[in-house]
Amino acid sequence: MSKIISVHSFRGGTGKSNTTANVSALLAGQGLRVGVIDTDIQSPGIHVLFGLEEDEMKHSLNDYLWGKCNIEDAAHDVTSHLGADISGKTYLIPSSIKAGEIARVLREGYDVGLLNDGFHELVEALDLDVLMIDTHPGLNEETLLSIAISDALAIIMRPDQQDYQGTGVTVEVARKLNVPRLVIVVNKTPQVYDFNQVQEQVERLYSAEVAAVMPHSDEMMALASAGVFAQRYPDHEITNLYRQVATKLMA
Amino acid sequence: MVRSMQTTTGANTHAGDILMAGLFNRLQDEIDARDEPGGLSPIDLLDMPKALATVINQIIRKNGIKLEDIAAELNQSSADTKATLDELVEKGYVRRVEVRDQIWYKAHFGRKADKVLSSSIWSSLDDVVEEEKP
Numbered sequence: 001m002s003k004i005i006s007v008h009s010f011r012g013g014t015g016k017s018n019t020t021a022n023v024s025a026l027l028a029g030q031g032l033r034v035g036v037i038d039t040d041i042q043s044p045g046i047h048v049l050f051g052l053e054e055d056e057m058k059h060s061l062n063d064y065l066w067g068k069c070n071i072e073d074a075a076h077d078v079t080s081h082l083g084a085d086i087s088g089k090t091y092l093i094p095s096s097i098k099a100g101e102i103a104r105v106l107r108e109g110y111d112v113g114l115l116n117d118g119f120h121e122l123v124e125a126l127d128l129d130v131l132m133i134d135t136h137p138g139l140n141e142e143t144l145l146s147i148a149i150s151d152a153l154a155i156i157m158r159p160d161q162q163d164y165q166g167t168g169v170t171v172e173v174a175r176k177l178n179v180p181r182l183v184i185v186v187n188k189t190p191q192v193y194d195f196n197q198v199q200e201q202v203e204r205l206y207s208a209e210v211a212a213v214m215p216h217s218d219e220m221m222a223l224a225s226a227g228v229f230a231q232r233y234p235d236h237e238i239t240n241l242y243r244q245v246a247t248k249l250m251a
Numbered sequence: 252m253v254r255s256m257q258t259t260t261g262a263n264t265h266a267g268d269i270l271m272a273g274l275f276n277r278l279q280d281e282i283d284a285r286d287e288p289g290g291l292s293p294i295d296l297l298d299m300p301k302a303l304a305t306v307i308n309q310i311i312r313k314n315g316i317k318l319e320d321i322a323a324e325l326n327q328s329s330a331d332t333k334a335t336l337d338e339l340v341e342k343g344y345v346r347r348v349e350v351r352d353q354i355w356y357k358a359h360f361g362r363k364a365d366k367v368l369s370s371s372i373w374s375s376l377d378d379v380v381e382e383e384k385p
Binding site for chain 2: 109110111112113116117119120141142144145148149173176177178
């Protein structure tokens with residue numbers, strides 16, 4: 001039975017796309033067929049982590065929403081970009097990074113029903129075990145739809161007062177939309193913090209499970225989105241935490 | 252209104268039948284749906300009465316479901332579920348779709364609102380910048 005997992009954060013810059021890319025790569029490393037769809041139409045970026053160049057993008061999510069192609073035609077097999085030791089598959093459905101196409105979708109809107117059909121068609125057409133949805137930060141229509149159809153939702157936050165408040169809103173929305181499984185990932189935590197205390201505090205505040213408290217990492221910063229961290233540093237503490245997140249999302 | 256769809260799949264009817272329905276029927280269906288006013292926005296799910304939200308949530312998750320399946324999923328009587336579905340159809344949030352003589356219920360989403368910026372937005376911004384100059 002396939003699973004749909006959304007990764008969301010109320011604010012930008014929390015590491016949402018990095019979490020999506022790493023968890024999807026680790027799941028593909030376990031032999032699963034994983035689809036990753038970038039619904040951050042306004043500010044797409046996850047393709048960079050998978051090393052997908054603009055000229056390699058034959059079709060994008062935008063093309064599908066405008067009826068120019070089937071959703072599976074916009075899926076790019078990026079498994080080979082991840083490295084040799086991937087036994088499964090990773091397919092990326094990018095959003096267009098052409099300024100004119102971003103402007104067009106913002107100006108003209110699109111059929112939300114088509115997006116819902118696209119999620120389900122993708123799972124069938126590519127025989128996916130997991131579809132991961134990288135969402136736009138905050139709450140908009142595609143984000144709410146993604147959360148509503150998800151079997152599991154990871155909410156990414158930093159230990160920051162603004163994130164605390166915004167995460168509360170997202171948790172409330174997810175509960176209203178009856179998401180069967182909800183976990184929180186606390187990311188970019190300063191090393192000086194007591195991680196156990198952060199976990200306890202967040203779990204108590206939202207009555208939700210914390211899948212991992214991830215430390216701020218210089219290696220991650222230095223990688224600067226030039227690849228998927230878990231593939232570059234398979235034995236790193238952060239990679240182990242991503243494994244933990246993957247396990248909790250699939251539970 | 253019930254929409255009829257011809258399918259190309261085998262004997263086992265499931266949600267995939269709707270997805271696999273012939274391309275032209277599907278396109279016609281989408282065109283017809285676009286001509287209808289309103290439709291569901293995911294935002295509507297947040298302030299909908301719980302009974303309606305629970306049913307429509309199942310419909311969205313399955314991307315199309317039959318009355319008896321949704322009643323079983325929600326552990327409700329078929330009569331109660333049918334009443335809720337009728338209300339959702341009445342509100343324009345759900346459509347009935349006929350697949351091989353069986354009625355399926357599918358969410359009817361409206362088009363995401365266009366974001367129309369006034370053509371004078373740039374001159375308005377220029378005015379603000381001018382006003383804010385010391």
